[in-house]
Structure formats: structure tokens, C-alpha cells
Amino acid sequence: MTAQQDIAKSIAALTFPGQAFINGKYVNAVSGKTFDCESPIDGRILTQVAACDAADADIAVKAARAAFVKGHWRNMNPFKRKAILLKFAELMGKHAEELALLETLDTGKPISDARGVDVPSAIQSIQFYAETCDKQYDELAPRKPDSLAMITREPIGVVAAVIPWNYPLIITAWKIGPALATGNSVVLKPAEQSPLTALRLAELAAQAGVPDGVFNVLPGYGEQVGQALGRHMDVDMVAFTGSTNVGKLFLRYAGETNMKHVALETGGKSPNIIFADTPDLDACAANSAAGIFYNAGQTCNAPSRIIVEESIKDQFVELVAKHASSWQAGDPLNPKTAMGAVIDKGQMDRVLGYIETGKNEGATVAAGGKREMTETGGYYIAPTVLSAVRNDMRVAQEEIFGPVVVSISFKGDEEAVRIANDTIYGLHATIWTSDLKRAHTVARAIDAGTVTVNNAFGSDITTPFGGYKQSGIGRDKGVHALEKYQQVKTTYIQL
Ligand code: NAP
Numbered sequence: 257m258t259a260q261q262d263i264a265k266s267i268a269a270l271t272f273p274g275q276a277f278i279n280g281k282y283v284n285a286v287s288g289k290t291f292d293c294e295s296p297i298d299g300r301i302l303t304q305v306a307a308c309d310a311a312d313a314d315i316a317v318k319a320a321r322a323a324f325v326k327g328h329w330r331n332m333n334p335f336k337r338k339a340i341l342l343k344f345a346e347l348m349g350k351h352a353e354e355l356a357l358l359e360t361l362d363t364g365k366p367i368s369d370a371r372g373v374d375v376p377s378a379i380q381s382i383q384f385y386a387e388t389c390d391k392q393y394d395e396l397a398p399r400k401p402d403s404l405a406m407i408t409r410e411p412i413g414v415v416a417a418v419i420p421w422n423y424p425l426i427i428t429a430w431k432i433g434p435a436l437a438t439g440n441s442v443v444l445k446p447a448e449q450s451p452l453t454a455l456r457l458a459e460l461a462a463q464a465g466v467p468d469g470v471f472n473v474l475p476g477y478g479e480q481v482g483q484a485l486g487r488h489m490d491v492d493m494v495a496f497t498g499s500t501n502v503g504k505l506f507l508r509y510a511g512e513t514n515m516k517h518v519a520l521e522t523g524g525k526s527p528n529i530i531f532a533d534t535p536d537l538d539a540c541a542a543n544s545a546a547g548i549f550y551n552a553g554q555t556c557n558a559p560s561r562i563i564v565e566e567s568i569k570d571q572f573v574e575l576v577a578k579h580a581s582s583w584q585a586g587d588p589l590n591p592k593t594a595m596g597a598v599i600d601k602g603q604m605d606r607v608l609g610y611i612e613t614g615k616n617e618g619a620t621v622a623a624g625g626k627r628e629m630t631e632t633g634g635y636y637i638a639p640t641v642l643s644a645v646r647n648d649m650r651v652a653q654e655e656i657f658g659p660v661v662v663s664i665s666f667k668g669d670e671e672a673v674r675i676a677n678d679t680i681y682g683l684h685a686t687i688w689t690s691d692l693k694r695a696h697t698v699a700r701a702i703d704a705g706t707v708t709v710n711n712a713f714g715s716d717i718t719t720p721f722g723g724y725k726q727s728g729i730g731r732d733k734g735v736h737a738l739e740k741y742q743q744v745k746t747t748y749i750q751l
């Protein structure tokens with residue numbers, strides 16, 4: 257059998273989870289309503305999914321609170337909590353191919369990425385946080401010998417996690433890993449476009465021994481179940497990843513209700529600064545193309561603004577356009593495909609609209625610029641390079657979130673930094689140079705949560721991830737992510 261016949265057979269054998277997962281069981285929405293779960297690969301409807309709303313949010317939050325109050329998760333022996341989370345990761349590994357297929361069908365990302373990146377990264381995230389359960393120590397404050405001041409960390413309580421569609425498995429694991437490891441209860445709302453893997457994970461977690469009510473998943477629309485969680489008086493914290501506009505809504509929901517903690521990972525428009533002294537310009541162009549075209553550009557920290565030194569700008573744009581050709585859109589189920597579909601028709605139209613806006617603003621299309629593979633019924637866009645862009649154009653300021661990169665030129669380090677920082681975002685920046693002093697100086701001058709030098713990639717689960725400015729509040733990943741799921745308590749004891 258060919259690889260594709262193999263995949264077709266595995267898909268035929270899949271069962272699609274469609275019900276909400278509350279208190280250890282799959283259940284329908286109270287309203288009985290469902291929505292279509294569409295695959296962007298070809299527009300097929302994969303299954304019907306429960307459209308949860310405020311009534312379901314109430315039931316799930318009650319279950320999560322009851323589990324928290326009962327305390328059999330938060331007060332569990334840390335070795336045991338670790339063992340359960342490691343078992344959860346192991347079960348994810350046993351179901352890796354099923355999870356990869358669900359993720360690819362749901363999002364249109366290439367199966368080679370789902371198998372090689374999304375599933376293994378999600379597993380690694382759960383393992384990483386499992387290992388923290390029995391390795392976190394509390395503190396004593398400096399005192400005279402007549403007293404003790406203990407500083408202890410406690411779980412926050414009921415955490416609502418609200419997730420986007422670009423990396424459903426990975427971002428789910430970034431939230432539930434630290435939230436569960438620190439003893440919280442979680443109610444998770446996946447994006448309406450990509451609910452399948454989170455629903456499957458809930459069942460695997462239960463199978464591993466996560467107690468009923470500790471991990472619940474509510475699929476549905478943002479304005480309904482998302483807002484209900486954001487405004488819920490008994491949710492202690494929201495951990496959100498998504499757009500900056502919706503992130504601001506969560507701040508408002510919290511302000512208008514119970515002042516719940518709000519952690520935000522939001523948008524980006526990350527600068528990719530190329531100095532003329534870059535050691536290998538062709539390798540830099542290949543890496544820059546990979547950075548923006550990976551996952552069809554639907555990556556919050558994608559290097560979406562090339563900021564290139566004037567003297568090499570034409571040469572560099574040509575090289576990026578050349579490398580764009582190895583990212584042609586293809587069938588996501590073909591293991592050789594490097595770039596798949598974009599998430600849905602709405603997103604495709606939005607991205608194509610930005611390409612038109614760019615042209616109207618005076619940009620030149622150096623590669624791509626159009627929809628592709630229309631005959632499939634799916635949503636595909638050619639890898640697109642817009643050159644002759646100025647940083648004040650909309651295509652340079654707004655997050656396009658598709659396979660579109662813009663190229664802006666600069667003269668001198670100061671102008672490079674000024675353009676890089678001239679954005680509402682501050683998630684990530686990349687610098688290319690062979691000058692160590694310049695690399696450090698520019699890295700310090702840039703407002704971004706992550707700066708990479710001579711590589712657009714490089715972070716992993718050990719490195720904190722999050723944004724300056726309107727790219728967010730707080731950090732995911734690394735041991736630093738644990739802090740946001742914990743309260744700090746001081747207990748003073750007079751001896
Ligand atoms: P989004 O539209 O902001 O949606 C994110 C989540 O919020 C979804 O679950 C969505 O539900 C929900 N939501 C939407 N409107 C809501 C409302 N009025 N009240 C409550 N919840 C609401 O973002 P997206 O389009 O899914 O994802 C793309 C965005 O995520 C980009 O801006 C990207 O930069 C950002 N992102 C950031 C990071 C990071 O770590 N910084 C990582 C990945 C992605 P529905 O599914 O029903 O819309």
C-alpha cells in the first residue's frame with residue numbers, strides 16, 4: 257500500500273469525538289445544539305460537535321470547583337500526580353497517529369508536521385510539567401530566629417483555558433501541563449474550527465487517572481461559551497491564546513465580573529532583521545521562508561516582517577521568492593507536503609484581502625499572491641512575498657496570519673531597531689548578522705519576549721514564551737509558566 261492509501265484506511269477507521277467532556281464523561285450540550293466540524297482540506301464535514309453555551313459552562317465550572325474543593329487532585333502526593341501526568345503523556349504517545357490524523361483533518365496542516373511536530377511537542381509539554389510536580393520547593397523569608405515566614409505556592413483554583421486553532425494540541429498542552437501539574441481544575445474551550453484533539457485528550461487524561469471534574473472540555477462558539485467562562489463568577493483565572501482583540505475582551509470580562517486573573521498570549525508581527533553582513537544569505541533566506549510559510553503562516557511568532565538592509569534588499573527578496581517555491585500548497589494528507597491549507601474560508605478571504613490591500617498600498621508581489629487548489633473544495637493560498645513595503649502600510653502593521661511575508665528596507669542599525677519596534681506587538685524578533693556586538697546590542701534594544709539570532713526558530717518547551725506590549729501578559733512554557741497558575745501565600749508564625 258502507498259502511504260496515502262494507508263492514511264485513507266486509517267481515516268476510515270477513525271471515530272470523531274463530538275460531545276463535550278464534563279466531570280469524566282462525554283455529554284451533549286444542554287441545548288442539544290451542535291455545529292459542523294469542517295475540514296479545510298476539502299470542505300468535508302467531519303462530524304457534528306456540541307455547541308456549548310453558558311448553561312454548559314455552569315455545569316463544567318461546578319464540576320471543576322467540586323473537584324478542587326474535594327482536593328483529591330491538588331492534595332495528591334506529588335509523586336502520584338506526576339505519575340498520572342506521565343501516564344497521560346504515554347497514552348498520547350500510544351494514540352499518536354490518531355491524534356495526528358485528527359489534527360490534520362481538523363486544521364489542514366501537513367500530516368508530516370502533525371506527526372513530527374504537533375503531537376511530539378504536545379507530549380513533551382505534558383512530560384515536562386509532570387516532572388515539575390515533585391521538584392518545586394517553597395521558601396522561607398529571612399527572619400530573626402523568633403519567627404518563621406513561609407512563602408508557599410497554592411493552585412489558583414478553577415482555570416478556564418481558551419485556545420486558538422493554529423496549534424490546537426500544542427497550545428492545549430502548554431496550558432493544561434502547568435495548570436494540572438500545579439493542582440488546578442481546568443475547563444478548556446478549544447477554537448470552534450479545531451475542537452477534535454482537545455476532546456480526545458480529555459478522555460485520555462481520564463484514562464490515565466486524572467480525577468473526574470479536573471479536566472473538562474467545552475467546544476462551542478467564543479461569544480457564547482468563551483464569554484460565559486470569561487464572565488463566570490466562579491472561574492479564578494483565564495489562560496487565553498488568540499487574537500489581541502479577543503484578549504482585550506477577556507480583560508474586560510474579568511473587570512466587569514470577579515477580577516479573575518487573566519494571562520494572555522496574543523498576536524504578533526515579528527521583525528526579521530537582515531543585516532548585509534549576514535554570513536550566508538541563501539541559508540538566511542531559506543530559514544526566513546520556512547519561518548513564515550511553516551503552518552501556512554498561521555503562527556503567532558512567525559517572522560512576518562522582513563526588515564532588510566537597503567544594499568542587499570533586491571538580492572534578498574529574490575532569494576526568499578526562490579525558497580518560497582519549496583512551500584507550494586499541497587494535499588495535507590500527503591506526507592511529502594510542506595504547506596497545507598489555511599484554517600477556513602473566512603481566514604482565506606481575509607488573507608487574500610490583505611494581499612489586495614498591499615497591492616493597493618503600493619507593494620509589489622514578488623511571489624504567489626493568489627488562491628490555489630480551488631478544485632479540491634479546500635482553502636489554499638500560494639506562499640506570498642510582498643516587497644517594496646513601508647512600515648506604515650496596513651500589511652506591515654496588521655497581523656495577516658497567513659502565508660504572506662512583507663519586505664521593508666532600512667539603512668543603519670538605528671533605523672532597523674526603530675522599524676522593528678514600530679508596532680503594537682512584541683512577541684518575537686530575529687536578527688541576522690555576523691557581528692556579535694551588533695547582535696547583542698540590537699537584541700537588547702528590541703521590545704520582544706523572545707529574540708533569536710541567526711535562526712528564526714530555536715525555542716522549545718524549556719524556554720519561556722510570551723509577549724511585550726499588545727502581544728500578551730504572562731509567559732507560557734518553561735518553569736516560568738507555573739507561576740501564573742499559582743497563588744503565593746505568606747504564613748507568619750511566631751515561635
Ligand atoms: P481568536 O479569534 O482570538 O480566538 C481565540 C479563542 O477565543 C477561540 O477559542 C475563540 O472561539 C475565542 N473567542 C472568540 N471570540 C470570543 C469572544 N467574544 N469571547 C470569548 N472568547 C472568544 O484567535 P484565532 O483566530 O483562533 O487564532 C489566531 C490568533 O491567535 C492570532 O492573532 C495569533 O497571533 C494568536 N496566537 C497567539 C499565540 C501566542 O502564544 N502569542 C499563539 C498562537 C496564536 P471561536 O473558535 O468560536 O472563535
Ligand code: MG
Pocket residue numbers: 293294295296361362363448449450451
Ligand atoms: Mg476544523
